[in-house]
Amino acid sequence: MESTWRAGDFVPPRRLGVGLTYIPGAPAVEASRGAVDYLELSPDILCHEQVEGGTRRLVPQPARLEQMLRDTEGVPVVVHGLGLSIGSARGWNAAYLELLDTVRELRPFFWHSEHLGFLTVDGPGGELNVGTPLPLPFTEEALELLVPRGEALARRYGVPFLLENLTWYLPGLPSDGGRDEVAFLNDFVERSGCGLLLDLYNLHCNAVNHGFDALEALGRLRLDRVVQVHVAGGDTHDGFLMDVHSQVVPEPVWELLEWLVPRAPHLAGISYELLEEARLSPDTVLQQLERARSLWRLHPALAGKAGRHGAA
Numbered sequence: 001m002e003s004t005w006r007a008g009d010f011v012p013p014r015r016l017g018v019g020l021t022y023i024p025g026a027p028a029v030e031a032s033r034g035a036v037d038y039l040e041l042s043p044d045i046l047c048h049e050q051v052e053g054g055t056r057r058l059v060p061q062p063a064r065l066e067q068m069l070r071d072t073e074g075v076p077v078v079v080h081g082l083g084l085s086i087g088s089a090r091g092w093n094a095a096y097l098e099l100l101d102t103v104r105e106l107r108p109f110f111w112h113s114e115h116l117g118f119l120t121v122d123g124p125g126g127e128l129n130v131g132t133p134l135p136l137p138f139t140e141e142a143l144e145l146l147v148p149r150g151e152a153l154a155r156r157y158g159v160p161f162l163l164e165n166l167t168w169y170l171p172g173l174p175s176d177g178g179r180d181e182v183a184f185l186n187d188f189v190e191r192s193g194c195g196l197l198l199d200l201y202n203l204h205c206n207a208v209n210h211g212f213d214a215l216e217a218l219g220r221l222r223l224d225r226v227v228q229v230h231v232a233g234g235d236t237h238d239g240f241l242m243d244v245h246s247q248v249v250p251e252p253v254w255e256l257l258e259w260l261v262p263r264a265p266h267l268a269g270i271s272y273e274l275l276e277e278a279r280l281s282p283d284t285v286l287q288q289l290e291r292a293r294s295l296w297r298l299h300p301a302l303a304g305k306a307g308r309h310g311a312a
Contacts, residue, residue: 010193012227012266013110013160015301016076018293019271020285021245024067028274031282035289038076038110040271041068043103044083044096058083058099065106072107078228078269079103079112080197086149086163087118087136097156104157111227111268112153113162113197116146116185135166137174138184143191150192162227163188164197167205167243181206182220189225195266196222199230200256201249201273205241214256226264231257231292232273246278248288254295261298270296 017037023029024045046065047058083096100112117133136142146163153161165181179187185196198221207214231254233247249272261267270292272285296302 010189010195010225011160012195013268015267015299016078016110016269018289018296019078019269020289021080021271021274022068022071022077023274023276024064024071026274026276028278028280028282028285032285032289033075035286035293036075038078038269039072040078040080040273041072041103041107041109042080042082043099044081045276046103047099049095058095060099060102065102069106077107077109078271079109080164081112081114083119084114085117085119085133086114086153087116087142087146089118089145092149093119100157109157109159111160111162111195112157113164113228114153115164115166116181117166133166135168135170135173138179138181139174139176143184143187146188147192150188150194154192154194160195160227162195162197164199164230165202167199167202169209169240171210180217182217186220186222189222194225195227196225197228197230198226198260199232199273200253200260201230201232201234201245202243204250204253204256205234205243208241214252215259218256218260223260223264224266226260226267228269228271229257229260229264229267230271230273231288245273245275246280248280248284249291254291257292257295258298261295262300265300267299 019038019040020029020032020036022039022041046068047060050057050059081096083093085093115133117135119133150161150163165185189196203214203217231249232245233249234242234244235246236242272288272292
């Protein structure tokens with residue numbers, strides 16, 4: 001695969017189409033093989049963590065790597081990371097990048113992405129992994145930390161790096177000059193030359209939980225930098241919509257996707273995102289994929305074309 005990234009420039013990747021989270025051995029994923037144009041792989045599921053002398057390592061598991069190579073043979077792959085912790089003040093997780101290097105050698109990917117947040121903090125006994133991404137403040141200081149890291153990631157792998165909007169549950173995140181997440185993401189892509197992974201379910205959760213208009217927020221976003229979209233569905237806990245990808249996509253998220261697709265000129269993929277714990281039937285997953293494909297066909301570049309791989 002040829003590199004599509006040039007320093008300082010945003011170069012959109014090839015359009016792929018409709019994708020699905022790669023979950024090894026999941027019946028729904030197996031049943032959907034003929035219905036997807038690509039698979040979204042999280043390298044974190046291919047390893048186990050070791051901590052030796054205070055140093056964290058992510059050790060690839062040969063059996064998992066071999067299964068991944070079999071399962072993704074002949075299918076385009078994109079990477080969605082969980083453990084980089086790009087926003088950690090002390091530095092990102094170098095062990096994750098070593099793991100991603102290994103994956104890249106075995107299975108090239110069209111782009112890679114990470115969450116706008118951080119996982120690791122300084123604790124009493126050294127580095128502490130909090131287990132779920134925490135949001136960054138929408139400040140100039142945070143941008144100055146993230147922009148060179150995004151540039152470095154795109155340079156390292158020669159394909160676009162995408163930053164994903166995050167779900168958060170505490171109001172009043174620090175910001176500069178009234179900057180919200182949309183303005184922060186716009187500033188990031190403008191300065192870094194990177195793209196966006198727009199998680200519409202995360203946006204919907206934040207809109208419901210914090211009382212803002214999701215469509216108004218979308219209208220302010222740099223849609224020309226949206227490369228990939230996530231759709232998903234989750235549960236409610238103690239009155240909050242939760243970022244758990246275990247259900248079918250709710251109607252408000254489909255409505256946001258229908259509005260977005262014709263307006264995102266460089267959109268290259270729509271992924272239905274699932275967690276391994278999801279208990280949806282293969283038929284249900286296939287129905288969700290078909291609905292995503294019906295909206296993918298609204299892409300202005302497709303001009304009514306249809307079909308797998310070649311049409312995208």
